[in-house]
Amino acid sequence: MAALSVLCIGLTGCLPPAYEAEPASVYQWQRRQEGIERREAERVRLCAIMNTDTDRYRRDCRRPGDPIR
Numbered sequence: 001m002a003a004l005s006v007l008c009i010g011l012t013g014c015l016p017p018a019y020e021a022e023p024a025s026v027y028q029w030q031r032r033q034e035g036i037e038r039r040e041a042e043r044v045r046l047c048a049i050m051n052t053d054t055d056r057y058r059r060d061c062r063r064p065g066d067p068i069r
Contacts, residue, residue: 023029047061
């Protein structure tokens with residue numbers, strides 16, 4: 001029984017994320033867009049100070065169409 005419960009708990013990490021409904025009001029859309037803009041600004045800020053020769057930079061900061069260095 002304990003092994004089964006450990007297995008079930010372990011498999012919950014493999015499930016897709018919970019469904020997130022689309023915003024229904026203008027206010028919710030605005031908050032969603034502001035959150036996206038904040039995350040992108042933070043990503044750009046971190047990429048600007050990151051060493052460009054690292055694997056993390058290549059993984060997190062390169063975008064399609066960027067030249068290969």
